[in-house]
Amino acid sequence: MNHTILRMKEIEKAFNGITVLDKVNFEVKTGEVHALMGGNGAGKSTLMKILTGVYQLDEGSIEIDGEYQQFSNPSDAEKVGVSMIFQEFSLIPKLTVAQNIYLHYEPRKAFGMINDKKMVSDSRKIIADMGISISPNDLVENISLGYWQMTEIAKALSKNTKILIMDEPTSTLTKSETKTLFSIIRRLKESGITIIYISHRMDEIFEVCDRITVLRNGTNVITASCADITMEALINNIVGGSMGQSLKWIERPIKENRKPILEVKHLQSGSRVKDVSFTLYEGEILGMAGLMGSGRSETVRAVFGVDAISGGEVHVRGSKKLIFSPKEAIQEGLGLVPEDRRSQGLVLEHSVKENTILPSLGALSRRQIIQNSQADEKVEALVKKLKVKTDDIHKTVSLLSGGNQQKLVLAKWLLNDTDILILDEPTSGVDIGAKAEIVEIIREIADSGKAVLVVSSEMTELLAMSDRILIMKDGEITSSIDRKEIKGEEEVERAIQVEK
Amino acid sequence: MPSKLKNSLSLFDWRQYIVYIAFVLVLIYFSITLAEEGFMTTGNILNIARQTAMISIMGVAMTFVIASKEIDLSVGSIAALSAITTALTMQQGLGMITAIIVGLATGLAVGFVNGYLVTKVAIPSFLVTLAMMMIARGVAMWLSGTAPVPILSENYIFLFGSGSVLGVPILLFWTLLIAIIGYIVMRKSVFGRQTLATGGNETAATFSGINTNRIKMTVFMASGMMAGLAGMLYAGRLQAGRFTFGEGDELSVIAAVILGGTSLFGGVGTVVGTVIGSVMIGTINNALILQGLDVSQQMVVQGAIIILAVAFGSKKRKS
Numbered sequence: 001m002n003h004t005i006l007r008m009k010e011i012e013k014a015f016n017g018i019t020v021l022d023k024v025n026f027e028v029k030t031g032e033v034h035a036l037m038g039g040n041g042a043g044k045s046t047l048m049k050i051l052t053g054v055y056q057l058d059e060g061s062i063e064i065d066g067e068y069q070q071f072s073n074p075s076d077a078e079k080v081g082v083s084m085i086f087q088e089f090s091l092i093p094k095l096t097v098a099q100n101i102y103l104h105y106e107p108r109k110a111f112g113m114i115n116d117k118k119m120v121s122d123s124r125k126i127i128a129d130m131g132i133s134i135s136p137n138d139l140v141e142n143i144s145l146g147y148w149q150m151t152e153i154a155k156a157l158s159k160n161t162k163i164l165i166m167d168e169p170t171s172t173l174t175k176s177e178t179k180t181l182f183s184i185i186r187r188l189k190e191s192g193i194t195i196i197y198i199s200h201r202m203d204e205i206f207e208v209c210d211r212i213t214v215l216r217n218g219t220n221v222i223t224a225s226c227a228d229i230t231m232e233a234l235i236n237n238i239v240g241g242s243m244g245q246s247l248k249w250i251e252r253p254i255k256e257n258r259k260p261i262l263e264v265k266h267l268q269s270g271s272r273v274k275d276v277s278f279t280l281y282e283g284e285i286l287g288m289a290g291l292m293g294s295g296r297s298e299t300v301r302a303v304f305g306v307d308a309i310s311g312g313e314v315h316v317r318g319s320k321k322l323i324f325s326p327k328e329a330i331q332e333g334l335g336l337v338p339e340d341r342r343s344q345g346l347v348l349e350h351s352v353k354e355n356t357i358l359p360s361l362g363a364l365s366r367r368q369i370i371q372n373s374q375a376d377e378k379v380e381a382l383v384k385k386l387k388v389k390t391d392d393i394h395k396t397v398s399l400l401s402g403g404n405q406q407k408l409v410l411a412k413w414l415l416n417d418t419d420i421l422i423l424d425e426p427t428s429g430v431d432i433g434a435k436a437e438i439v440e441i442i443r444e445i446a447d448s449g450k451a452v453l454v455v456s457s458e459m460t461e462l463l464a465m466s467d468r469i470l471i472m473k474d475g476e477i478t479s480s481i482d483r484k485e486i487k488g489e490e491e492v493e494r495a496i497q498v499e500k
Numbered sequence: 501m502p503s504k505l506k507n508s509l510s511l512f513d514w515r516q517y518i519v520y521i522a523f524v525l526v527l528i529y530f531s532i533t534l535a536e537e538g539f540m541t542t543g544n545i546l547n548i549a550r551q552t553a554m555i556s557i558m559g560v561a562m563t564f565v566i567a568s569k570e571i572d573l574s575v576g577s578i579a580a581l582s583a584i585t586t587a588l589t590m591q592q593g594l595g596m597i598t599a600i601i602v603g604l605a606t607g608l609a610v611g612f613v614n615g616y617l618v619t620k621v622a623i624p625s626f627l628v629t630l631a632m633m634m635i636a637r638g639v640a641m642w643l644s645g646t647a648p649v650p651i652l653s654e655n656y657i658f659l660f661g662s663g664s665v666l667g668v669p670i671l672l673f674w675t676l677l678i679a680i681i682g683y684i685v686m687r688k689s690v691f692g693r694q695t696l697a698t699g700g701n702e703t704a705a706t707f708s709g710i711n712t713n714r715i716k717m718t719v720f721m722a723s724g725m726m727a728g729l730a731g732m733l734y735a736g737r738l739q740a741g742r743f744t745f746g747e748g749d750e751l752s753v754i755a756a757v758i759l760g761g762t763s764l765f766g767g768v769g770t771v772v773g774t775v776i777g778s779v780m781i782g783t784i785n786n787a788l789i790l791q792g793l794d795v796s797q798q799m800v801v802q803g804a805i806i807i808l809a810v811a812f813g814s815k816k817r818k819s
Contacts, residue, residue, distance in 0.1 A: 330709035344707050347700035349767050358697055358708040361690045368689050
């Protein structure tokens with residue numbers, strides 16, 4: 001049982017000269033469930049992408065079962081038994097469970113015809129071994145999301161997997177589905193399969209894992225047995241000294257008798273937003289923290305009129321508003337910087353100017369004709385103010401970097417003079433330099449009297465700018481903490497982890 | 501500065517102007533090879549303008565439809581239906597003005613139904629307008645009893661098709677009028693920008709406060725109305741309403757739009773390109789007739805040109 005199945009030694013990897021992994025060591029024993037933890041940008045996913053052959057390492061070595069391996073693509077890794085289950089499913093809804101399990105590996109019979117019988121019976125066997133009850137002949141689109149995950153696992157098992165990597169496997173699961181998943185994990189473990197488990201959820205890790213490795217800023221921090229480490233110690237290791245220099249908290253003065261501008265009362269929407277209440281004041285930066293799947297994005301989508309509200313009220317400037325579309329939300333003075341700037345925030349094929357003026361066309365036009373010189377002037381000024389790196393406002397935004405694109409999504413709402421700015425993961429996929437600049441811009445916006453609500457998974461930036469932080473868990477706001485009372489990242493981490 | 505020059509040269513995307521380049525080459529080629537047949541005479545050029553007017557007018561509206569990432573296959577049939585309703589109204593003695601209103605309203609109404617089914621019932625526009633292509637032509641046949649409905653009003657015939665002012669055919673004025681309006685709306689107006697944003701990224705457009713369903717509704721209604729106008733021009737030119745008007749026009753119109761540089765993937769649209777595309781197709785057809793080729797050969801050449809132009813003009817999509 002103490003045989004080491006995987007040994008990754010002194011792994012180094014850099015992208016465009018920026019070091020992402022610096023001499024990382026990672027060892028996993030046969031038949032264990034090994035948790036891999038770390039904050040955003042710690043290097044977990046890069047390390048796993050190297051292990052699965054998606055990226056190639058710059059320096060270092062990978063040993064599996066004592067043999068050195070070199071993976072130049074994902075199928076090389078699959079051949080020696082390494083499979084990964086991603087957060088986004090790769091199933092085809094219109095095919096059956098069995099057809100999905102054996103996609104690209106269909107058992108054949110004479111003349112290259114697919115052997116359907118064998119495919120179904122083999123699938124049935126794998127599913128039975130996992131101890132779950134789905135039929136291999138069900139269409140994937142007809143089974144619940146939880147079983148999609150199980151189908152993904154079955155797919156991995158069909159390929160004689162020895163090492164199975166799971167990336168945030170419970171983020172889309174309900175409580176009972178999570179239980180089923182854990183019992184599958186235990187069965188797999190008994191049958192000798194090794195599991196690498198990536199998650200931010202501490203309680204789950206303590207429940208299902210044997211050992212833990214923590215990465216921070218691309219280096220090893222600790223590898224320990226779960227029995228030997230407390231949650232406090234683990235959080236300390238993940239957070240470390242990362243209350244970094246570039247993103248320090250600057251206390252902002254809170255005005256006396258400031259007015260509430262946005263009040264959300266017992267909001268319900270979809271299955272993720274169950275009972276959300278909070279108040280946002282003028283000039284305030286309100287942070288919203290929570291785990292993936294806790295309903296943060298869904299809350300802001302409902303407030304902004306993207307998703308339908310099924311219960312509760314939204315009050316703007318003291319009076320109740322019925323908001324059924326983003327258009328109506330914008331008329332009330334709201335603006336949303338959405339989670340995914342490429343698919344929701346920008347028209348990539350259009351220019352910097354064309355994107356920036358989109359919400360403000362009404363104000364920039366006279367008798368429906370756009371006043372181009374006035375628009376150019378305003379966009380030029382904003383581009384300068386936000387330090388967007390582009391040689392021309394008529395340049396296509398797809399040619400700009402992530403950080404500059406994100407600044408443009410912000411610019412849209414600055415041009416529109418929005419009173420209530422909602423930001424959903426404003427710095428995701430943005431380099432550290434641009435990140436600090438964006439935090440600075442957000443502070444300036446709030447200083448000018450506007451209200452800002454920030455949803456973020458990056459504790460460092462949340463702590464750097466928020467005046468107050470809301471903790472969201474399973475579709476409800478569980479607490480609201482003044483920034484002044486927060487001593488460190490650990491406290492917030494604990495708050496978003498702990499059961500109600 | 502040489503580096504700046506190089507930069508602006510690489511920014512110059514010749515593909516965007518492929519239709520203009522091709523059009524000039526086609527003109528030069530035929531004016532040399534067909535000099536004796538009278539290709540470049542004023543009479544022949546005005547003839548081309550007359551022949552392409554209806555395609556150009558429908559193309560201007562179709563540019564908006566395609567730029568918003570939709571399609572309208574019903575335009576040819578709407579043209580026939582509007583021609584019939586206009587002619588029937590005049591036959592009933594209700595006067596020219598009423599007839600004009602009825603003709604335009606017919607197109608607008610069919611466009612409204614198209615838009616409603618696409619935005620509210622959420623059926624893809626390809627299917628909605630494919631079905632509407634059959635329905636509208638069926639109604640046109642039914643109303644007319646498959647017989648031509650003659651138009652006797654000389655004013656109508658003059659205004660809608662056969663007239664000319666100072667030797668310039670009235671159809672050319674119609675084409676220019678619609679093209680100029682289309683150009684201004686596409687390039688300068690709020691609506692044009694919102695149409696392009698809707699086609700370029702509907703989610704981002706919605707998140708920016710654009711009512712994308714309203715945009716789509718409007719482009720379908722505009723497309724229906726312009727198809728109605730085209731049908732009325734056919735009727736004026738041939739002095740009767742016929743249910744056969746505009747058969748196959750939807751394909752010529754879409755070809756002209758795509759040839760002009762509007763993207764089938766939405767988000768990019770050029771009205772001037774569409775008109776040039778339409779005139780280019782008309783010019784080639786005209787030249788092939790002068791050269792003595794028959795209709796079957798014209799069709800082959802027309803198809804080949806569309807493939808060539810789109811192949812040269814399309815940038816390889818990034819994977």
